[in-house]
Amino acid sequence: MKAGRLVSILLLLQTRGRMTAAQLAEELEVSVRTVYRDVEALSAAGVPLYGDAGHAGGYRLLEGYRTRLTGLTTEEAEALFLAGAPGPAAELGLGSVLAAAQLKVRAALPPELRVHADRISGRFHLDAPGWYADAEETPYLPAVAEAVWNGRVLRVLYRRWAEPTDVRRRLEPYGLVLKAGRWYVVAGPGPRTFRVDQILELSSSEEEFTRPADFDLAAYWTAYQRDFHDRLYRGEAVVRLAPGVSLPRAVVLRTDADGWTVVRVPIESVGHAQGEFLRLGADVEVLEPFDLRTRLARTIAELAGIYGNVT
Structure with missing residues (x-):
């Protein structure tokens, strides 16, 4: 120690x-x-x-004194090379910089630690984006990153989901966050969160801004995600689940004699919940709310009419 x-x-x-x-x-x-x-x-x-x-x-x-990285433990050297994500670095325009930095660090490591670092690089690869989703084009990401680094104001044409969809915004970019393969810029005033791939036009300026001294990007993002989920799941449903079926964030109310479990689950909206519960087919029965149960029954009847009687 x-x-x-x-x-x-x-x-x-x-x-x-x-x-x-x-x-x-x-x-x-x-x-x-x-x-x-x-x-x-x-x-x-x-x-x-x-x-x-x-x-x-x-x-x-003493001015000019530098030390080699011989104090790294085996675990620290492995973690250092595991943390170097080439994909995100390349998107930020830092791919060659990351490669050069890793080369310098590797050269400074003692031989035994260099072996462990090389083993990590050869056995683990980080790929942030999820399956079944095309990678979003983020042509303005390097410009946003440069503005974040230099504390420069951005003026953008941004596409949002609400009307009017295309709006112009003046952004004071505090930081960038990569979440599930998607880049977000956290910007003032506010601060507020914007998807980088929804920036349609961007112009940088020489106007500088002062980033709040007490702003903590990691703490902001944690609070933002918590608030997002609180706003996302504003309703609840009570459903019966077949044996062996489970739902995330479900609270068990009781288990019936036939082995089905009655649970309470948060839902985003009746329309969204309808699609999610239809995925489970006959393994779920919605008890509440009545509107959701009625809509499911209507949809199932329409499907039966389309496909006819199956024997």
């Missing part, structure tokens, strides 16, 4: 510059006294580490 912590201190100072003992202790989740001992150990090992006293003081490395 101590060896790994020493490497962490070294890399933190190398990437962030001057840090106080309290900042290092908070980052590493140890006491300030432990940081003092670790800094003494690094100095004794010949690391050019200096401490400045005073209010603006802290520890820092």
Whole structure:
């Protein structure tokens, strides 16, 4: 543990510059006294580490000092190469950059870790998009990514589902999210979420914006997904399921003598639920709401009329 912590201190100072003992202790989740001992150990090992006293003081490395990545564990080296998704990087226009970065990291690894990294690359491949869906064309993705990185305002023609469908928007892009093979840009004011593949026209500008200092992209996306599901499933249905059949997010109410289970499930709408329950055929019986049960009965009667009596 101590060896790994020493490497962490070294890399933190190398990437962030001057840090106080309290900042290092908070980052590493140890006491300030432990940081003092670790800094003494690094100095004794010949690391050019200096401490400045005073209010603006802290520890820092000698200017220009860099360390090789010999502190990586086997698991960290494997995870590093597993996390490099070439598909999304290429879509962002960073395919060659990612390849060059991985090449440099690989060259800096000790031979034994290099073997593990190569094994990961050869045995695992990440493919984000789902089956049965054509990949969305996102010609403006590199431009959006550049605006995110440089803090530049975008003006877009955006296609939404509600009327009027095509609207012009001024976006302050805070960040990009890749979800199930689809790119989303989170942008102010708001912030709000936009699908990148629904951008019909885009023009960048030299106008800069200030990204909120307290904006956390990961936290926003987690809250956005939770709110999306809360808004998506606004209704409920009570249904009977044949033995062995289950539904996601179902709450079991009782099990009948014939083995069928009565459950309560959230539904997006009556129309959407009708299609979903029809997929289960005779393995489901809708009890409530009455409107949904009636629509299913009407649809089933119409299907029977089309296909006739089957013997």
